[in-house]
Amino acid sequence: MKRIQKIGVIGAGMMGSEIALAFAMGGYFVSIKDETLEIAARGKEKMTKSLEKLIKKGKVPEGDKTKILDGVTPVAAYEDLKDADFVIEAVFENLNVKENVWAALDKVCQSNCIFASNTSSISITRLATSVKKERLGLFLGAHFFSPASVMKLVEVIPGLDTADETVKAVMDLLRSIGKEPIRVKDVVGFAVNRIFHAMLIEACRLLEEEVATPEDIDKACKLGLGHPMGPYELMDVLNNKLNLEVEEILFESYGERFRPRPNLKQRVNANHLGRVTGRGWFDYSK
Numbered sequence: 001m002k003r004i005q006k007i008g009v010i011g012a013g014m015m016g017s018e019i020a021l022a023f024a025m026g027g028y029f030v031s032i033k034d035e036t037l038e039i040a041a042r043g044k045e046k047m048t049k050s051l052e053k054l055i056k057k058g059k060v061p062e063g064d065k066t067k068i069l070d071g072v073t074p075v076a077a078y079e080d081l082k083d084a085d086f087v088i089e090a091v092f093e094n095l096n097v098k099e100n101v102w103a104a105l106d107k108v109c110q111s112n113c114i115f116a117s118n119t120s121s122i123s124i125t126r127l128a129t130s131v132k133k134e135r136l137g138l139f140l141g142a143h144f145f146s147p148a149s150v151m152k153l154v155e156v157i158p159g160l161d162t163a164d165e166t167v168k169a170v171m172d173l174l175r176s177i178g179k180e181p182i183r184v185k186d187v188v189g190f191a192v193n194r195i196f197h198a199m200l201i202e203a204c205r206l207l208e209e210e211v212a213t214p215e216d217i218d219k220a221c222k223l224g225l226g227h228p229m230g231p232y233e234l235m236d237v238l239n240n241k242l243n244l245e246v247e248e249i250l251f252e253s254y255g256e257r258f259r260p261r262p263n264l265k266q267r268v269n270a271n272h273l274g275r276v277t278g279r280g281w282f283d284y285s286k
């Protein structure tokens with residue numbers, strides 16, 4: 001398989017800009033594409049801010065800043081990805097949007113370019129049907145965690161027709177930027193979100209049964225289980241609307257064990273979405 005040198009990232013939002021940064025820090029040339037050049041350039045600005053934070057924390061040498069950022073090119077046309085060796089898509093979590101993106105990329109990208117989706121919940125096998133059958137072996141999922149420039153784990157998800165060689169090439173690529181990939185079957189929620197939401201749902205039950213307060217449940221997870229953040233503070237960082245949407249998808253596939261709790265629905269109905277609205281499980285208005 002050809003050596004991967006040029007990376008394309010589609011979607012310059014929260015995940016796309018961070019994934020692009022992770023590859024740029026790993027020494028790759030990255031083109032980051034969004035619907036307009038302006039949005040793509042805003043993605044590069046987000047990357048710059050994240051990189052500056054990492055430099056401040058001593059995680060990246062100041063001297064590397066220019067080289068990392070010089071390797072990143074914001075683009076708006078699919079043709080700009082024609083010589084990419086690996087393209088990862090992080091556009092809206094919507095099947096139609098993603099299918100259109102993949103079909104367009106399939107037309108312009110070289111025949112040996114590997115395609116990876118960062119989808120959290122759409123079947124990789126289903127998404128792979130957007131590309132011509134000759135590329136099916138080169139299509140897989142690569143699920144990063146937020147913030148992707150920092151979080152080491154990536155779930156690598158082969159679809160029904162993904163070649164083992166592609167899985168290996170992507171695992172090697174991810175290791176080359178300091179990530180720890182794990183191979184996961186193409187099931188709803190993959191591995192991490194199933195474990196994570198089982199815990200969040202149980203945390204909501206504890207509150208409903210008045211077993212403990214959100215503050216104490218967070219304390220229990222941090223001091224008793226060694227988690228860096230408690231489930232309530234984490235739900236507020238992530239956005240409760242998104243948490244509910246993920247649980248509805250898991251519930252549809254796995255039934256009762258993932259039924260979203262009424263207290264989470266109530267938070268969403270009240271627009272207590274978390275830090276983003278100034279109030280979630282906790283109040284951030286002060």
Ligand SMILES: NC(=O)c1ccc[n+]([C@@H]2O[C@H](COP(=O)([O-])OP(=O)(O)OC[C@H]3O[C@@H](n4cnc5c(N)ncnc54)[C@H](O)[C@@H]3O)[C@@H](O)[C@H]2O)c1
Pocket residue numbers: 010011012013014015016033034035039089090091092093094097101118119120121143144145146
């Ligand atoms: N947010 C998370 O914590 C998280 C974690 C893992 C995976 N994901 C997945 O990553 C993907 C992106 O999530 P996000 O939170 O970064 O979303 P986001 O809304 O922050 O960013 C999406 C970006 O895609 C762009 N976009 C939409 N349609 C496009 C198109 N046709 N061509 C090019 N760009 C287009 C948008 O302009 C936007 O900049 C989703 O599939 C999501 O499920 C998210």
